[in-house]
Amino acid sequence: MTAPVLELRNLSKTFQLPRKGGWFAGHIDHHAVRDVSLTLPRNTILGLVGESGSGKSTTGLMTMRLMEPTSGRILIDGADITALTPAELKPYRRQMQIVFQDSYSALDPMMTLARIVAEPLHIHGIGRAEEQTEQALAMLDRVGLHRSYGQRYPHELSGGQRQRVAIARALILRPQVLVADEPTSALDVSVKAQIINLLLDLQQEMGLSILFISHDLSVVRSLTDRVAVMFNGRIVETAATETIFSDARHPYTQGLLSAIPVLNPSDRRPRRFLTADEIERGIPRLPGAGPTPALHQVSPGHLVEAVAG
Amino acid sequence: MSQTRSPLYFALRRFADNKAAVVSGIILGVILLMAIFAPLITPTGYADQDYLTEALSFPSSQHWMGIDDLGRDFFTRIVYGARVSLSIGFSAALFAVLIGIPLGAIAGFYGGWADWIVMRLIELFSVVPPLLAAMLLGALTNGGFFTIVLIASLFGWVQVCLLVRAQVKAFREKEFVRAAQALGASPGYIIRRHLIPNSISPIIVGFVLAIPLAMMLEASLSFLGIGVPPPVPSWGQMINVGMDFMYFYWHLAVFPTLALAVTVLATTLLGDGLRDALDPTLKGR
Amino acid sequence: MPLVDIQNLHVSFPQHEGLVQAVRGMSLTIEAGESVGIVGESGSGKSVTCMAALRLLRHPPSRITADRLSLDGVDMLTASRRDLARVRGKVASMVFQDPMSAFDPVFTIGHQIVETIRAHTDASLSAATDQAVALLDRVRIKTPLSILNSYPHQLSGGMLQRAMIAMALSCRPKILFADEPTTALDVTIQAQILALIKDLQAELGMGLVMVTHDLGVVAETVDRVVVMYGGRVMEEGPVQAIFDDPQHPYTRALLNSIPGRTPGKQRLTEIAGQSPNPANPPAGCPFHPRCTVALPDCATTAPATRQIGPGRTAACWGLT
């Protein structure tokens, strides 16, 4: 078996927040991400699911080395990039790219689309200017925007079109890994479907591996092969996507699933909502698990946070 | 498909809708042309005392603004005064922008210590009254054109710096900057290619609004007798002299006063109009 | 007499690109106690309709015309400022999308709820405060007193949304307009707020207008659905019927494009193309450029709204 194209090993991020009051009160440690390990096999899509504050976006930023982890390592295609200097890192930047949620702030308003999409080629010094533009226009065409859009500016586009441009920019270097940080959550339903289809097509075509960060389990179900669920900075459950939908074990995963709105009025049902404390108390107790909560295999490929009990 | 339009095109259209700003721009343009072609439109040199016998005479068809106390054609003096005023205004604004852009960009981009130092520097300039500092500096260097430009840009960069800093700070958090970082772009590249082009609005606005401030400072200093030394004409200096003759020879006070007021007002309205057009969120600040 | 009676509403705003026609001939009637969902994508005119119903759009610049626009018998088009103030909050209130910016930052939550109560009743300060506590309790806030004394920036989005609902309900309105009340919230909080709104609607027997782009929210909460597109009503009917048997091609396409309906990684049925530009909408039916079953007529004349079943209407040339 070949090495996974992306691997995160025991990644943690601790922020120091100033404590209230007094001169020498010091700092409180806020553990945004705790001991997160993930593997992204080649040519797959992994969903990283959780709510705001769960640490999923922080994990994405650390993966891209846009934020420095407090501890842990990041491996791209088996190479450890955790401690590389910006210059050493630059070649690896071609291997991994990111798409963000807010398509409006993701594009420089003063640049034409052709320049925006050609920028990665420019930064990495690939090809002459005309070739860069030509490649950019071809890429725009590939994501469903006619070449004539090259001369346009971001403000002239709709949200879905802007997100296409952001995807074109991320993929023009033909990276192996794409981190997609909630790329569909600001979009309307019909546009959302377009972008999901585009990502699926491109993944097939380019042999891409995607870390898809989202809070929307419905989208995750249509798009991903595997899901990792994050809560309070830790991964509490990970399994093949359909396993999560059919056999969720962790109370937080179950809560997330029950919060999905029904798809038909006839399915309306009363719901119970767990508080964060109830979730912490409800961590599954399994024979064979350790004394402190840790991921524990319940079936091949299905890991759940559990304690001995 | 409609023709594509850059954000600056829309700014220009908003500007064209602002009548006061457009009129101000035209007035400023006329004054600018008069200043540039001063020798062509004036009968004598600005220091030529060709009309000593007619000293202090009122405006007439030969001398549109009359003759001053030393027998000089007053219209000539006013036009050359525009030269002084505008060249000081523009060069001070240019230097203010040249100091303000890099400092603002660095403070806004790096934050932390760099920001702290720049902010303390700005604080220093905001608590020392510019006029007093100017007077002191003026005394130190015996006044003159370059001193005034120096002083005006020393106090003018603060505004530009704050505007650029705020803009850079806001845009540094934007995702297109993150995306460029993710591509391995250096901070220098990001500042040059993304942050400064996106700060073009505050830079233009800061530049234009620094002009009237410098012109006012020059007039104030010249009014106090420590600005541009005679016989080079300056409106502030002329107002000062005019005051002595005010009761009997009104033209000596009124024309420089009007010239200064109109120029400063036109520049300010132009700057306001540009600001509203370029950055609707800054409106009224 | 219906509680909400809107006939042939048009709303437009002049902008640089031209006149933006946000709503073009919207009609909507709601009886007391009914719950109605208005579904549509951004720019479909769903929020503008609600804002126009309460006359919350500034005009000028916006232009509002309608054959009829009345709430509980009060003609909102001709009502004086004073009458408008009397209707708002008392007859009809509104919950907005972003709870973080909906409260005045310099006053406490308590002050803002109390002032609403006192604007419509002559309750004393202490009586109004007691009512505010009861209201917060009603929206399932566990520590009403401490929330009462908090400033908006001290609370989370979910908590603020509950407080905004409490404030909207403070004068027992006959109808509540909820404009994307859960869009800005986390998934689990969203489910809780939806459940809360639904329960309160049943408890208080009030009318509800739920504006949303999310068909799931509609499926959860309302009895009747109005589907809007390009400023026009496409289809209207009981919620179950719309989900089981959508008649308008747009409604069908919309339902088919929902992700996660069937197990497995898969391409979705997407609606090709772009939403119409409201400053320059296509002639005829606004959906025709994206419609897979469009007829020649669709591009020239907008179809009229027609009865297609009990309590169901649609506007489409393809339906006979």
Next chain:
Amino acid sequence: MLRYIIGRLLSILLTFFVVSLIVFLMMHSVPGGPFDGNDMPVSDAVKAKLNASLGLDKPLYEQYLRYMWGVLHFDFGVPFQSPGETVTELLARAWPPSLILGGSGVLIGAPLGILMGMAAALRRNTWFDYLVSAVSTLGLTIPVFVISMMLIMVFSVWLNWLPAGGWEKPYSWILPITAYAAVPMATYARYTRSAMLDVMTKPFVTVLRAKGLSERRIIFQHVLRNAALPLVTVFLPMFIGTATGSIFVEAMFRVPGLGAYFVSSIELRDYPLEMSLILMITMMFCVAYLISDIVYALLNPRIRFGGKS
């Protein structure tokens, strides 16, 4: 909060020393000394003696330390141009007219400006709004000596209603105070108008309308209160501005205030007076900014109560 204030006080202290050092060095690097003027012809021997008696023969650092030592004991020295009194006594004599002039200018101009700004914001895009905008732009852009000049022209020279100068009779105060009030009036009108318009577009104002509050209550309680916050911060510094702004008004209307001494202290190399004036004003500005910031914090619950974590 206490920590913040102490930090600010330290920074003010730093500013004080930096400013004093710079000013001191600049003063003394101007060629010539207090007795080089033409109107005071003295022999070299006498000059040396005078210099020695004033301590001007000492090395610069000693003069500086000596002066600063005095300042720490509230001894600001003796002004060279008026050796019969101390700097403190001179200030006590010359300040009151400046204070009356500047104080009444601000106290009349600011409320007037606020009312104008409010009315303009409420009648946006009417002739009244344009008038206020025109007046406030004029007030801010026309130098105060030009305004003074115009007032004298109209009311003294042409109409002959009011005296063009002097300070003895209270009615001679009218024109200088009017001239002085122009700047605060214009500043406040502009700030108030834009602050109110800014608040009126905030979403919470729509919510207030949707609650059924009367327009009057919305404006006078909510909009004004929010708009007042930024206004508070400009008030005190503007008040301090009275001390320097009045140089021109005092010169134009021959008011026997502090203004003339600013000019003369520099022209006559009156080191003690010059230094005292600059340091005093700098200090007052520092304190004014500090107080404004504290008042702002007290009025703004966001700062008063901090945020959630």
